[in-house]
Amino acid sequence: MTGVCAGRIALVTGAAGGIGRASAVALAQAGARVMVADVAACDETVALIKNAGGEARALTVNVADEQAVARMVSATVEAFGGLDIAFNNAGVAGVFTKTHDYPADDWARVIAINLTGVWHCMKHELQHMLKAGGGSIINTASVAGLVGMGHAAAYSAAKAGVIGLTKNAAMEYARNNIRINAVCPGGVRTNMTESADHSLPGFLDRLAKLEPMGRVAAPEEIASAVVWLASDGASFMTGHALPVDGGYVAR
């Protein structure tokens, strides 16, 4: 396929659905060969990419497990012969409760997946990209890492941490031809927000009302920013935490 990512090899975590799936499909449509990884099955994502004429393979990973992440990166390099683009996107919502009530086990789980998981991915992707001479890493943060949300202590801490990890690494590798950015989505209709809507009826409506545009995003609206950050069109972008949020943080 031709496009702004033609000839590139991409790895996407959290690719079984939502923002990860839409981004894997968009990267493939832009010409990348894509390894889709998730703790859940990615068959549907692979089928979507293949049906659109792209190339994809899938593997199972728990990003909280560093050895599994190391194997994921090696398997991607072995399968496709390199790694140019990494979208570290896997994440969980955590429980919705105030800080004084937040359960310690859920805190540990959310930090392990949403923050330590991104660090695991970056660590092993960077080892390869340093040897290969370059690359582009995009991490999924959130508007919750930029502004206060409420009822999301572990999630907000993890997403603010992802922005810190992104900026720190951008400084470290700016002269190694490796760009590292984060996307900060506002409300997006995915399994994550639909499940929250199920347990807290009206959640998606309330999220839409908080958005200046009066609606939540489709995953594809985040994916197009990911493709741009991955591409040479963003060649002078590094260390950025880019809100893709319908104006949420501008309020």
Ligand SMILES: NC(=O)c1ccc[n+]([C@@H]2O[C@H](COP(=O)([O-])OP(=O)(O)OC[C@H]3O[C@@H](n4cnc5c(N)ncnc54)[C@H](O)[C@@H]3O)[C@@H](O)[C@H]2O)c1
């Ligand atoms: N939906 C929103 O409104 C919104 C807003 C801001 C940021 N985000 C972030 O976007 C990212 C994608 O979420 P989404 O909204 O597409 O939801 P989603 O639930 O559709 O996707 C998250 C994916 O991550 C996978 N995953 C969970 N734990 C994992 C683990 N330990 N190892 C590997 N994979 C794991 C899930 O199986 C799932 O496929 C997350 O990091 C989320 O925090 C979402």
